[in-house]
Amino acid sequence: MREYLAQYPVATEVQKLWEEEEARGQQTVTQEEEEEDLTDAITGRLYRPLSEHDTRRLSTHLQEKWETANPGLSVELPVDGHRQRVISAVQSSRVVVIAGETGCGKTTRIPRFLLEECVRGGEGAECNILVTQPRRISAVSVAHRVALEMGPALKNCVGYQVRLESRPPEQSGGALLFLTVGVLLRKLQSNPSLKGISHVVVDEVHERDINTDLLLALLRSSLKENPDLRVVLMSATGDKQRLSHYFGGCPIVKVPGFMHPVRDRYLEDVLREMGLCFLLSYDVAPDIDLIADVIEHIDRHGEPGAVLCFLPGWQDIRAVQEKLEGRRHFSSGSQMIVPLHSSLSVADQQAVFQRPQVGQRKIVLTTNIAETSITIDDIVHVVDAGTHKEQNYDPRTKVSCLDTVWISHSNVTQRKGRAGRCQPGHSYHLFPRKQLESMTPFPIPEILRTPLESLVVQAKIHSPNCKAVDFLSQVLDSPEQKAVRDAVQNLQDIGVLDKTETLTPLGERVACMSCDPRLGKVLVLSAMFRCVLPMLSVAACLTRDPFYNSLQNRALVNKVKDALSSSSFSDYLVFIRAVSGWRRVQQDGDREDRDEYLEKHTLSKFSLRFINGLISQFSENLHEAELVSRANECQRHTSLYNEHSNQDELLKAVLLAGLYPNLIQVKKGVVTKGGRFRPNRTCFRTLSGPVLLHRASVNRGKEDLPSRWLTFFSAIQSNGNVFIRDSSTVHPLALLLLTDCDLSETGRTVLFQALCLSVGTWELLWELRTSIQTMLYRNLNNPTNAIANSSQDGKLISLLVELLNNTDLNPFAHNSDSEVD
Numbered sequence: 001m002r003e004y005l006a007q008y009p010v011a012t013e014v015q016k017l018w019e020e021e022e023a024r025g026q027q028t029v030t031q032e033e034e035e036e037d038l039t040d041a042i043t044g045r046l047y048r049p050l051s052e053h054d055t056r057r058l059s060t061h062l063q064e065k066w067e068t069a070n071p072g073l074s075v076e077l078p079v080d081g082h083r084q085r086v087i088s089a090v091q092s093s094r095v096v097v098i099a100g101e102t103g104c105g106k107t108t109r110i111p112r113f114l115l116e117e118c119v120r121g122g123e124g125a126e127c128n129i130l131v132t133q134p135r136r137i138s139a140v141s142v143a144h145r146v147a148l149e150m151g152p153a154l155k156n157c158v159g160y161q162v163r164l165e166s167r168p169p170e171q172s173g174g175a176l177l178f179l180t181v182g183v184l185l186r187k188l189q190s191n192p193s194l195k196g197i198s199h200v201v202v203d204e205v206h207e208r209d210i211n212t213d214l215l216l217a218l219l220r221s222s223l224k225e226n227p228d229l230r231v232v233l234m235s236a237t238g239d240k241q242r243l244s245h246y247f248g249g250c251p252i253v254k255v256p257g258f259m260h261p262v263r264d265r266y267l268e269d270v271l272r273e274m275g276l277c278f279l280l281s282y283d284v285a286p287d288i289d290l291i292a293d294v295i296e297h298i299d300r301h302g303e304p305g306a307v308l309c310f311l312p313g314w315q316d317i318r319a320v321q322e323k324l325e326g327r328r329h330f331s332s333g334s335q336m337i338v339p340l341h342s343s344l345s346v347a348d349q350q351a352v353f354q355r356p357q358v359g360q361r362k363i364v365l366t367t368n369i370a371e372t373s374i375t376i377d378d379i380v381h382v383v384d385a386g387t388h389k390e391q392n393y394d395p396r397t398k399v400s401c402l403d404t405v406w407i408s409h410s411n412v413t414q415r416k417g418r419a420g421r422c423q424p425g426h427s428y429h430l431f432p433r434k435q436l437e438s439m440t441p442f443p444i445p446e447i448l449r450t451p452l453e454s455l456v457v458q459a460k461i462h463s464p465n466c467k468a469v470d471f472l473s474q475v476l477d478s479p480e481q482k483a484v485r486d487a488v489q490n491l492q493d494i495g496v497l498d499k500t501e502t503l504t505p506l507g508e509r510v511a512c513m514s515c516d517p518r519l520g521k522v523l524v525l526s527a528m529f530r531c532v533l534p535m536l537s538v539a540a541c542l543t544r545d546p547f548y549n550s551l552q553n554r555a556l557v558n559k560v561k562d563a564l565s566s567s568s569f570s571d572y573l574v575f576i577r578a579v580s581g582w583r584r585v586q587q588d589g590d591r592e593d594r595d596e597y598l599e600k601h602t603l604s605k606f607s608l609r610f611i612n613g614l615i616s617q618f619s620e621n622l623h624e625a626e627l628v629s630r631a632n633e634c635q636r637h638t639s640l641y642n643e644h645s646n647q648d649e650l651l652k653a654v655l656l657a658g659l660y661p662n663l664i665q666v667k668k669g670v671v672t673k674g675g676r677f678r679p680n681r682t683c684f685r686t687l688s689g690p691v692l693l694h695r696a697s698v699n700r701g702k703e704d705l706p707s708r709w710l711t712f713f714s715a716i717q718s719n720g721n722v723f724i725r726d727s728s729t730v731h732p733l734a735l736l737l738l739t740d741c742d743l744s745e746t747g748r749t750v751l752f753q754a755l756c757l758s759v760g761t762w763e764l765l766w767e768l769r770t771s772i773q774t775m776l777y778r779n780l781n782n783p784t785n786a787i788a789n790s791s792q793d794g795k796l797i798s799l800l801v802e803l804l805n806n807t808d809l810n811p812f813a814h815n816s817d818s819e820v821d
């Protein structure tokens with residue numbers, strides 16, 4: 001931002017502020033002061049080490065408590081016989097890899113063994129164990145299972161913490177906390193060396209999600225800084241030698257697994273069994289009819305017991321559910337169909353563990369979130385479509401696509417394993433046996449196939465003095481240097497990093513937001529421009545779609561969106577209106593009103609609940625970033641932070657300011673494939689090239705867009721085209737006043753003429769732009785001053801609102817094209 005402001009002579013005042021700020025930053029912080037601010041990773045409260053006396057007292061108390069309770073083990077598991085080997089390895093080496101085959105009991109038993117050993121050995125007060133899980137559902141369900149096995153007297157030593165929900169152990173000392181990797185990464189921000197933690201157990205390392213890879217890199221430094229810390233890496237499959245090598249050749253302890261026998265059937269066997277003998281044709285897109293047929297076949301002829309069906313995504317889950325519910329066989333109520341997806345709230349996800357009524361068969365339709373760690377104890381049949389969704393990023397177009405792809409061999413084994421956990425089972429693989437040969441042994445690490453901006457921001461928080469390329473060269477599978485440099489460049493373009501790769505004041509606030517950096521920037525700006533609540537809704541809806549989108553009701557959803565959009569030409573206003581309507585009916589309506597609202601607007605109750613949770617979480621983030629005085633102020637309509645929340649043009653302008661340079665230029669005139677020129681057809685271009693609007697966007701097919709510019713957040717690639725999923729028209733003045741778009745001489749002249757500006761007006765607008773930048777700069781650097789300057793800032797924002805509302809949105813309508821990039 002500094003370089004950016006330095007381009008303008010009027011910005012010298014801002015330069016001065018920078019220098020003063022830098023001078024203040026020279027003051028050093030003592031180590032004691034730093035330690036005082038550490039957070040206890042178990043309880044989330046301030047970290048206070050116990051005195052020697054208190055440590056002894058607590059250890060004795062815990063020892064007595066465990067001795068009295070003397071918890072047993074509900075069932076015998078293979079790992080029980082290896083208990084001493086595991087404990088000795090962890091005692092003699094600070095890092096250990098446990099290669100535990102599926103079902104051996106590593107998740108539910110090993111953390112407990114480690115805790116029990118310390119407590120019974122009189123060292124319970126110093127034993128605090130964090131166990132990471134790749135997903136919310138496993139963190140919660142495994143914590144419940146372990147607490148249950150430990151019995152009523154000790155269950156409060158176990159807790160969980162996942163996004164939007166936390167039930168930590170009642171105290172630090174003798175505690176076991178199951179948490180998602182993302183939550184631990186956040187804890188590492190406020191306690192980088194994990195002071196007070198004795199063990200970190202990283203479960204399911206083989207999944208190789210981006211957060212786990214980052215965590216492993218950070219744990220290597222925590223181990224150096226905290227001599228009391230031990231790390232246990234648990235993996236069912238994957239390359240253990242590499243993992244061990246990454247941690248200096250640490251020991252590997254192998255534990256054999258146990259699975260009840262599971263009978264495999266591949267597509268050819270399944271078809272034969274069902275009496276279908278047509279030619280085998282199969283595809284990566286799931287065959288919804290076939291899947292429904294197989295489930296019906298199992299329900300009619302299979303052994304009693306629940307069915308777990310793996311599908312790639314939410315749309316497929318909905319499609320299979322609708323197909324089943326539409327069949328006569330499933331109309332008697334003798335089946336309990338339960339969808340399971342990451343977008344469901346923790347409470348809704350727990351429904352999969354419920355037992356059906358006597359005589360009913362449970363059918364769980366899930367994505368790969370049920371593939372590892374969790375045990376649904378009544379599953380007997382697994383139906384596996386053999387595919388999952390995988391994000392792939394094209395750095396050339398800067399577009400990610402969520403493709404349906406074949407799973408790897410290790411995924412097939414994990415899925416099948418869900419059937420044999422508590423009793424013998426059956427696995428119906430809906431692909432031919434020969435497909436196994438072309439499957440990769442393990443999934444490709446996520447870090448090698450996703451955009452890296454969020455990861456770079458995380459790297460900067462944890463290791464501010466290290467260049468991103470150097471930091472990311474230390475992860476297990478380093479992404480290409482060019483991909484990292486591009487991500488750094490993108491973050492510099494949006495003002496999150498400066499030229500030296502340091503987080504700017506804006507970047508530091510964006511880093512507090514638990515979402516994509518661009519959405520984070522939108523949220524930060526929304527606090528400055530006093531329109532927080534609608535932007536919270538947009539950020540949440542861009543993280544989780546509130547609409548019940550399925551192939552069947554696409555047209556209906558589009559109709560609803562058009563009605564909500566009215567004449568706004570904005571997918572974001574559609575989100576805002578859908579969520580605010582839902583909140584209103586939640587508050588004022590009865591159950592019937594709520595159901596009617598959901599049905600009329602084809603909205604998903606589950607997704608809206610999750611969105612509400614995200615809104616609360618982002619509100620907390622804004623408070624942590626010191627941008628709002630209290631988190632709940634964000635959701636109060638009458639608060640200062642929502643003073644302009646009903647100003648649609650301002651909302652669009654703030655979105656543009658946050659998402660820029662995600663800008664689309666709308667042009668008239670298209671040359672068709674046949675070479676004919678169609679002067680009235682609209683075409684769209686971003687900085688990276690031509691794009692099309694996705695059919696999900698309300699702006700698709702609109703020939704009369706009132707502005708020449710649109711902003712957007714997500715794009716997807718399909719069949720060689722780039723489709724923009726969501727978009728909004730923006731006011732040209734917003735482009736001038738709120739972005740650092742390069743108005744080249746021609747662009748400037750055209751804007752100048754088109755707006756019919758006098759030289760004086762142009763200068764005033766330029767001054768307004770500088771004043772807005774100064775306000776942002778001041779408030780980002782010293783948020784407490786924002787209160788002091790409140791009325792001055794208020795006038796400035798009101799002026800901006802007035803200009804946006806009362807000037808022509810399309811001054812270029814009759815002018816030749818101008819380039820703005």
Ligand SMILES: Nc1ncnc2c1ncn2[C@@H]1O[C@H](COP(=O)(O)OP(=O)(O)OP(=O)(O)O)[C@@H](O)[C@H]1O
Nearest residue numbers: 102103104105106107108145236372373375377421
């Ligand atoms: N909630 C539960 N209800 C019933 N049995 C359970 C439950 N949780 C675990 N078990 C039993 O304990 C066994 C081991 O579970 P655990 O999750 O500890 O295994 P794991 O080695 O981590 O396996 P994986 O790598 O497949 O996740 C299960 O196969 C099952 O028999």
